[in-house]
Amino acid sequence: MLLAMDADTQAAVQLEPRAATMLLDPDSREWLRCLRANGAAHDEAVTRLHALLLRASRFEVARRSQMLPHLRGNELDDIACEAADDALMSVLARLDDFRGLSRFTTWVYKFALLEAAVKLRRRSWQGRETPLEPDTWDLFSSAGLQPDQELEQSELLVTMQRLIDEALSPHQRRVLVALTLNGVPIDVLAERLHTTRGALYKTLHDARRKLRKELTQAGLALDTWSKEKT
Numbered sequence: 001m002l003l004a005m006d007a008d009t010q011a012a013v014q015l016e017p018r019a020a021t022m023l024l025d026p027d028s029r030e031w032l033r034c035l036r037a038n039g040a041a042h043d044e045a046v047t048r049l050h051a052l053l054l055r056a057s058r059f060e061v062a063r064r065s066q067m068l069p070h071l072r073g074n075e076l077d078d079i080a081c082e083a084a085d086d087a088l089m090s091v092l093a094r095l096d097d098f099r100g101l102s103r104f105t106t107w108v109y110k111f112a113l114l115e116a117a118v119k120l121r122r123r124s125w126q127g128r129e130t131p132l133e134p135d136t137w138d139l140f141s142s143a144g145l146q147p148d149q150e151l152e153q154s155e156l157l158v159t160m161q162r163l164i165d166e167a168l169s170p171h172q173r174r175v176l177v178a179l180t181l182n183g184v185p186i187d188v189l190a191e192r193l194h195t196t197r198g199a200l201y202k203t204l205h206d207a208r209r210k211l212r213k214e215l216t217q218a219g220l221a222l223d224t225w226s227k228e229k230t
Helices: 007-013 027-034 037-066 073-093 104-124 145-168 170-181 186-192 197-217
Strands: none
Touching: 007 027, 027 037, 037 073, 037 104, 037 197, 073 104, 104 186, 145 170, 145 197, 170 197, 186 197
C-alpha cells in the first residue's frame, strides 16, 4: 500500500535547487513524458520508477542496517518497501519541481535515500521514551581545565540552566533539550510531538537566539554544543 508522505520527503526536493528550466537530457525527458502520460505508458513508467526507488531504498537500508542489528532481513526489506512507496508518492507529486540540474534518475534517487534513512531512525527509536529533560548537566562539562576555566564553565552552565528554565517557553525548552542535549532525531521528535521538522527547526532557532541574547547580556557566551548544526 502506498503511504502518505511526511515532512522529510517534503524537504527532499530542496536538494535540487530551483532554477530556470533547462534543456533536459533525453532520458530525463522520456521519464517525464511517460509519467505524465495516461494509460499503459504511465502505468509502465510508474512500475519502472518504483523498481528504481526500491533498489535505492534497499541499498540505503543495507548500508544503515547496523543501526538495528535486532531486525531480520524480512523486516529490513519491509522498511525498504515502505520507503520506496512513500518516495514514489513524493516524486509523482513533485514532477513539476524537477529542473533538469541533474539526471531525473539521480533526482528521484534522493527521495528514496531520505525515506529509508527517516524510517530507520524512527524504527531505532520505536518503543523508546523520548527524553525531554537532560539526564545530567555534567555531560557538558570539559575535563582537564584550569581552575579559572572550570569556574567560568561552571558559571556558564548554572546560568544556562536558569535561562533554559526561565527565558524559554515550555515548548522551546522541550525542543532544545530533546534535540540538542539528548540527541533525539528531529524526525522522531516531530512524529512524537505531532508537528513538522520545519516547525521544530524554527523553534530550535528561536530558542538558541533567545539564549544567546540572554547570555550575551550576562557577559557569557554559549558553548559549542549549542551552535547550529547542519
